[in-house]
Amino acid sequence: MMxxxxxxxxxxxxxxxxxxxxxxxxxxxxxxxxxxxxxDRRPNDPPxxxxxxxxxxxxxxxxxxxxxxxxxxHRGCITRLNSLSSRDFDVVHIHNIHSGSFSIRAVRDLAxxxxxVWTLHDEWAxxxxxxxxxxxxxxxxETMRLSRGPLRHIPYHRYHENYKWxxxxxxxxxxxxxxxxxxxxxxxxxxxxxxxxxxxxxEIVHIPNGTRMPAMPETSMNRNExxxxxxxxxxxxxxxxxxxxxxxxKGTDLGIAAIQKLDxxxxxxxxxxxxSGNEVAESLRPTPVVxxxxxxxxxxARAYRAADITIIPSLGENFPYVGLESLAxxxxxxxxxxxxxxxxxxxxxxxxxCQTLDPGEMSRHLNDLLSSPAVWERMSSQGVKWVRQTCGMxxxxxxxxxxxxxxxxxxxxxxxxxxxxxxxxR
Numbered sequence: 001m002m003x004x005x006x007x008x009x010x011x012x013x014x015x016x017x018x019x020x021x022x023x024x025x026x027x028x029x030x031x032x033x034x035x036x037x038x039x040d041r042r043p044n045d046p047p048x049x050x051x052x053x054x055x056x057x058x059x060x061x062x063x064x065x066x067x068x069x070x071x072x073x074h075r076g077c078i079t080r081l082n083s084l085s086s087r088d089f090d091v092v093h094i095h096n097i098h099s100g101s102f103s104i105r106a107v108r109d110l111a112x113x114x115x116x117v118w119t120l121h122d123e124w125a126x127x128x129x130x131x132x133x134x135x136x137x138x139x140x141x142e143t144m145r146l147s148r149g150p151l152r153h154i155p156y157h158r159y160h161e162n163y164k165w166x167x168x169x170x171x172x173x174x175x176x177x178x179x180x181x182x183x184x185x186x187x188x189x190x191x192x193x194x195x196x197x198x199x200x201x202x203e204i205v206h207i208p209n210g211t212r213m214p215a216m217p218e219t220s221m222n223r224n225e226x227x228x229x230x231x232x233x234x235x236x237x238x239x240x241x242x243x244x245x246x247x248x249x250k251g252t253d254l255g256i257a258a259i260q261k262l263d264x265x266x267x268x269x270x271x272x273x274x275x276s277g278n279e280v281a282e283s284l285r286p287t288p289v290v291x292x293x294x295x296x297x298x299x300x301a302r303a304y305r306a307a308d309i310t311i312i313p314s315l316g317e318n319f320p321y322v323g324l325e326s327l328a329x330x331x332x333x334x335x336x337x338x339x340x341x342x343x344x345x346x347x348x349x350x351x352x353x354c355q356t357l358d359p360g361e362m363s364r365h366l367n368d369l370l371s372s373p374a375v376w377e378r379m380s381s382q383g384v385k386w387v388r389q390t391c392g393m394x395x396x397x398x399x400x401x402x403x404x405x406x407x408x409x410x411x412x413x414x415x416x417x418x419x420x421x422x423x424x425x426r
Contacts, residue, residue, distance in 0.1 A: 002404060003088070005114075006036040007102065008095035011045040014243045015321045016096040016121035019185075019209060023093065024049075026397045032404070035089075037080070039101020052077040053101055071175070074103035081106040086114050091404045094118040094177060098129075108177040115407045116179040118202075120189050122318055125176060126196035128169040132249040132316025137357055178202060180407045183400075185209045185319035186340025205403060208343075209319050210396020213328035214388050218301035220330075226306035231290050235267040236370050239307035239331070241300075241322045246276035248315075251336070255313035256283050257359035263367050273303050304329035308376070309351075309369060313362065317341055324391050327351075327383030332376060334365050350383040 004027060008020035020036065027034040040058070041051035054076040072078075081103070092114050097107055110116070122131050182202045184190035190206045193199060213219060218226075224234050238259060245252045262268050269288045272280055277291030294300045304310065310326040310333050317339035324344065326333055333351030335341040345351040352365040369376055 002032045002401075002408070003090045004032055004034045004404060005084075005089040005092045006034060006095065007038075007092065007097060007107065008036070009039050009097070009101060011036065011038050011042065011049050014096070014121075015209075015318075016119075018321055019119060019121065020093075020095040022210070022212065022393070023397070023400060026393065027401065030397060030401050032401060039077075050080075052080045057101075071103050071105050071171075074101070074106065077101065077103045078106045081110045084110060084114065089114055090408055092116040093404075094179060096121050096124075097177075098124045098131075104172070104175045104177070108175050111177040111179055116177065117181040117183055117403060117407060118177065118179040119183040119185070120193060120318070121185075123189075123192060123316065125172075126189075126192045126198055128172055128198075134249065134315050137315045172198075181205050181403055183207050183403065186343055188340045188343065189318050207396070207399050207403070208391050209321065209324060210393040211321060211324045211328060211387065211391050212297060212393045213301060213325045214384075214392065216297050216301040218298050218305060219328055219384075221302060221305045223305055223308075226302050229302060230271065230292060230306050232269050232271065232306055233267075233288070235269055236309075237269045237271050237307045238262075238366065239271045239273065239303065239310045239326070240280070240313070241273035241303070241310065241326075242275070244275040245272065245280050249317075251313035251315045251357075252280055254315075254336075254357065254359045254362070255311050256280065258311065258313065258362035258366065259284060259287060261360060261363035266367070266370055268370070271303060271307055273300070300325055301329055304331050307331050309334055309366060311335065311362065311366070312341060313359070314338055314341070315357070319344065324387055328387040328391075330380040330384050332369065332379035332383060334362055334369065336362070346382075346386070350379055350386055 006020045006024050008017060010017045011021055024034045024036040037050045037052050038045070039051065040053050041049060057073065057076060060073055092110060094107060094116060097104065120126070123133060124131050127133055176198055178199060179202055182193050182199050182204050184193055184204060184206050185208055187206055190204050194204050227234060227237060240252065240255050242250050259268065259270060269290070270284055272289060272291045273294055275293070281289040281291055292303060294303055304326050308331065310322065310331050312320065312322060312333060312335040314336065315338060319340040323333055323341060327344070327350055333345055334354070335345065335351065336354050336357055342353050345353050352369065354361045354365060
């Protein structure tokens with residue numbers, strides 16, 4: 001039986017957490033033993049999920065602003081990972097490790113001892129420590145206003161070319177783990193990883209994320225019943241969803257501005273799903289707003305069915321689960337031309353891609369789509385069909401398992417001068 005170790009920040013929360021968790025839960029069905037190690041265990045995590053941090057490490061959180069100087073402090077991670085060898089696991093699957101929970105050096109050394117793959121959930125690795133580069137997307141002043149918290153969360157580059165980023169980039173040039181395969185959910189991320197040349201001997205593989213949402217009965221729930229169950233009226237509903245709506249790269253301010261510009265005669269309501277919803281709701285008044293925190297797929301499906309359109313005003317994205325889940329529930333998307341979102345929406349078959357980072361343009365598309373039932377129906381139907389064909393969970397798990405097997409069979413070149421790109425066909 002193949003033995004896989006998943007490494008990720010948390011068991012639940014963001015899209016990266018969802019990906020790692022669903023692999024951990026789904027691979028045993030293919031006869032693959034899967035374990036999951038996270039930075040910090042939470043009280044509701046399954047007992048078999050293991051945390052790598054020592055309890056005292058959480059008190060050193062402010063030091064995460066300087067990962068190149070403080071990588072030494074991840075004593076729990078260093079001890080746990082340094083004890084592993086190929087006798088323990090056949091493949092290590094790296095997910096998000098840039099939380100301050102994992103020693104980057106220890107992960108790098110582990111990837112030298114045990115064949116590894118790395119799924120890129122954001123731009124951190126190819127961008128040299130930047131989760132998302134917002135250069136040119138918003139002004140320097142706006143970036144500074146949105147960027148709160150530790151320096152490691154500041155998602156910009158040329159606007160803040162300071163000693164911290166120079167040190168971090170140098171650190172990552174020396175210590176970035178070098179997996180046999182880099183898995184990219186979007187073609188956008190595959191191109192970024194290839195062009196950045198930070199994985200000179202890795203195979204770049206494009207495997208779109210899979211979602212379990214199509215299997216949920218709630219995906220065909222009557223929309224008016226879904227709305228009523230959440231305290232919404234029968235009028236049109238616009239949804240915004242994120243693990244944390246307050247993150248700078250989510251572009252929530254632009255989404256708020258787009259909603260505020262909508263034709264008042266439409267009587268639009270807003271549904272907010274995720275963290276910081278109440279703060280966002282205050283900015284949308286007097287528009288009717290309902291905020292929820294969905295804790296499982298059934299609740300998420302009910303929210304997507306309650307919505308008529310999901311907007312994704314993000315300034316940085318890869319291949320977001322919000323887009324896949326919304327389409328699986330027959331709810332079209334409106335987004336900016338960012339990351340892998342055009343790949344999800346297509347040539348406006350499953351929603352509309354705004355060509356400018358302009359809330360006015362997003363608002364116009366929302367007005368048009370909410371006023372065009374025939375167009376909406378076509379997009380809704382196409383979205384459901386596309387997700388089932390392209391992002392089904394069984395095919396996704398099989399593609400990941402085949403990647404593990406190929407790594408173990410040494411079919412990935414260790415000496416290629418430049419990374420190649422492979423698209424896994426469905």
